[in-house]
Amino acid sequence: MHSVPHLQEIPDDKVIWQRFLAGEVDAFERLMTLHFRTLFHYGSKFSKDKEFVKDNIQDLFLILWERRQNLSSDIVVKPYMMASLRRLMHRNAKSKPLVSDFPFEENNGNFEIEFSVEDEYIEHESSLGITKKLKKLLDELPERQKEVIYLKFFQEMDRGQIAEIMNISPQTVSNLLQIAIKQLKRYWKVEFLTLLLVHFFI
Numbered sequence: 001m002h003s004v005p006h007l008q009e010i011p012d013d014k015v016i017w018q019r020f021l022a023g024e025v026d027a028f029e030r031l032m033t034l035h036f037r038t039l040f041h042y043g044s045k046f047s048k049d050k051e052f053v054k055d056n057i058q059d060l061f062l063i064l065w066e067r068r069q070n071l072s073s074d075i076v077v078k079p080y081m082m083a084s085l086r087r088l089m090h091r092n093a094k095s096k097p098l099v100s101d102f103p104f105e106e107n108n109g110n111f112e113i114e115f116s117v118e119d120e121y122i123e124h125e126s127s128l129g130i131t132k133k134l135k136k137l138l139d140e141l142p143e144r145q146k147e148v149i150y151l152k153f154f155q156e157m158d159r160g161q162i163a164e165i166m167n168i169s170p171q172t173v174s175n176l177l178q179i180a181i182k183q184l185k186r187y188w189k190v191e192f193l194t195l196l197l198v199h200f201f202i
Contacts, residue, residue: 017073064084111147145176
């Protein structure tokens with residue numbers, strides 16, 4: 001009989017998810033370890049209250065654990081969890097009127113795409129200058145366009161996954177992405193923009 005490999009040897013989301021659904025506590029802990037940082041970064045784009053974000057992530061994992069027997073085994077874990085966190089934060093923000101910096105309407109100016117100056121790609125001062133210009137242009141986009149750009153290029157989501165997370169149609173995702181790219185092209189030549197997208201995101 002073959003032994004079952006340890007979880008750390010199989011960092012595959014689908015395998016861990018199935019073990020989590022079977023009630024394995026170490027799989028549950030592994031899910032939290034693998035996805036907490038991504039969820040925190042994403043949630044922080046909707047609220048500046050870091051404790052509120054952390055509380056919602058913890059609530060999300062508790063809800064998943066409690067409802068694991070009713071969850072589907074056939075999901076893509078990362079976008080599913082991001083979509084679930086987005087909905088949970090939205091719902092909890094409505095019940096807490098003092099949370100005023102929770103942006104779910106367009107043009108509220110809080111969804112921010114961050115660049116790290118320590119990024120492996122930013123090796124020269126010229127690259128840093130390009131990065132700052134790109135960030136400025138991205139910050140000027142409407143909120144939903146920024147979110148689509150973030151999910152597409154920073155989280156490497158496909159159109160269907162983005163649609164699930166943002167609770168919009170795949171066609172709307174395509175439209176938002178096209179409008180955002182068109183807006184960026186107004187400021188930079190197509191060739192230059194393509195180089196940037198390849199250099200930083202693809």
